[in-house]
Amino acid sequence: MTSISGDTGVAARLHAQHGPALTIGKECDLPDDLVIELAHGASLTIGDHVSIRRGTTIQVHHGATVSIGDYVAIGENTFLSAMAGIRLGEGCTLSNHVELHDHNHRERSAANVPSGQLRPWTSAFEVAPIVVEPGAILSNKVSVTAGVRIGANALVGASAVVSHSIPPETADADVPATVRRYVDGTALPVIEDRRALTVGFFGTSIMEHLEGYNAQLTDQANLPEVGSKVTVEGWHQRGWVHRLALGLRAGFPHVTFDIRNHGVGGATSRDVAEIVGRDRTADGVDYDLVFLGCGINDVWRGFQGRTAEAVGIEEYTSHINAMLAQLAGYSRRVVVISETPFGPVEAPETVREMNAELARYNETAAEAAAEQGALFLDVWSPFTAAAQQLASAPVGHETAGLWSDGVHLSELGDTLFLRQAEHFLAEHRTVEKLLDYPRLERDLALQTYGPMFAPYRPARA
Incomplete structure (x- = not known):
């Protein structure tokens, strides 16, 4: 079951829960079980005409940003987790069971865990943003790792692991995802923050x-x-x-x-x-x-x-x-x-x-x-x-x-x-x-990549 954000259903509940840190555009199709987790200082912007299917979770950690552009479609049981930032460009598609994590656990080296504790998260995280440019398509069960940029109109095949950036207008597959062929796509949009x-x-x-x-x-x-x-x-x-x-x-x-x-x-x-x-x-x-x-x-x-x-x-x-x-x-x-x-x-x-x-x-x-x-x-x-x-x-x-x-x-x-x-x-x-964004310690990543996501954060958030 879904709800239109203009109604008093899902959108109203989410706004009441998260306040100005969450922006939802007009005529969005959102599921009743959509889970949004916004930590202190986090920001989530959902554009106009966005469709999100059931079982999806969007997790935005302290100070991070997730921006979902207009006409984006997100399939069932998709998971987005950001410690610095994730941006989905206009008209891109994420199919079912897609996962985007802009962070990884750091190795348990002596430098990262000087105390030697065998506890979760003691080695902390390395963080870098993920950007999916307009028109890109991520097929079922695609995983995208930290620091990756996926080019406009790119098509990533099912079950691929995108661990390095992908050029625009390419068809990519495998683990790790690599270019298989070029796509004769529609006119590319102007990318203001071109790499x-x-x-x-x-x-x-x-x-x-x-x-x-x-x-x-x-x-x-x-x-x-x-x-x-x-x-x-x-x-x-x-x-x-x-x-x-x-x-x-x-x-x-x-x-x-x-x-x-x-x-x-x-x-x-x-x-x-x-x-x-x-x-x-x-x-x-x-x-x-x-x-x-x-x-x-x-x-x-x-x-x-x-x-x-x-x-x-x-x-x-x-x-x-x-x-x-x-x-x-x-x-x-x-x-x-x-x-x-x-x-x-x-x-x-x-x-x-x-x-x-x-x-x-x-x-x-x-x-x-x-x-x-x-x-x-x-x-x-x-x-x-x-x-x-x-x-x-x-x-x-x-x-x-x-x-x-x-x-x-x-x-x-x-x-x-x-x-x-x-x-x-x-x-x-x-x-x-x-072409990958460098992975940095979590606090440094927020500081370094903050300006990159500033235009996508509501002024009041």
Whole structure:
């Protein structure tokens, strides 16, 4: 049996029980046995034309928020439990026996349970919001875990466990839920709080990769005549970083990427460490993903006879560890990138000596990354292998090299670097994991995610 919220039935009883902490819109279809549990400071908003079937429980803990948009349909025996916040977008559907929990028990480690008590909840909870965007459909017996965002018009198959965020307009299934195919959906709504990731790059000219720019050179309808002259209007950053940024935007079109390339030509680890420090002081930006790479100029300066600018291995070790420690404080994931080997910049025997020295710096970087919980991307090995294979090609075959001058990369070198970076991100599912909201201790989660749910809380609640 159901009751329309405009009547004096279910809605009146719930309003009398919960007061201004509960808002129910017009023409809602609510069951007599709907259970709503609102702790102190909690807020539940139910939009217009919402349908909820029998056996459903909505549990909102202290200070948390649950927002149910207009025209949402919730099936039988569904359970929603929020310690930070759950938001169901307009027109989404939750079928029968669906469960959404924005919190998990923390592990019973010594840090979480210093007293060692064997009692429920002594390890407390880790908490992160759940967002179901407009038009998404969750089939029977779907479970959604903390920190997940389900994209607009997505369809999640029966009995799936959604433990990571799902893109819009996809059909997803299995445990854990993964994309099976893309859905040719209706027009997507504008998502005002679109997911955004900030990606930073700190390194040398291998990252900076400046190219001269003139607008006419990129205007296919108005290219300059062959043999004519154009004026360099400025410098654009290109190379593998630019192409990786394009790949991220193409691969995750539902995400906004804020790309910040702080690569500087000629920089040693001493210079990059200063850049990292200045960036935090000047901008105070928190990064979702950071790529850090330096060392090639530390070595090269010594072989160039510029000893005052050269950076020895001990100083380099100090810089790389200091940067990793600093970046860890405001970056969710840091990837240390090995330097590429030197190409034919000097006589072969000198290049071999330079590369032997540079390999020591890469080993140090790998050790520092492991010690400080960062990932390490080795591009040295694939570059070495590719250079040897290109050098062994017979006459008449492809002769393009990996370097433009023995240090800076050619288009082929940039492409090889790009392939390694993209494969690395895919292998570790780095971006996919970053799209989940970080799970935090309960009180910190309420503080961190409170602004995200403030627009969905009644002013009087």
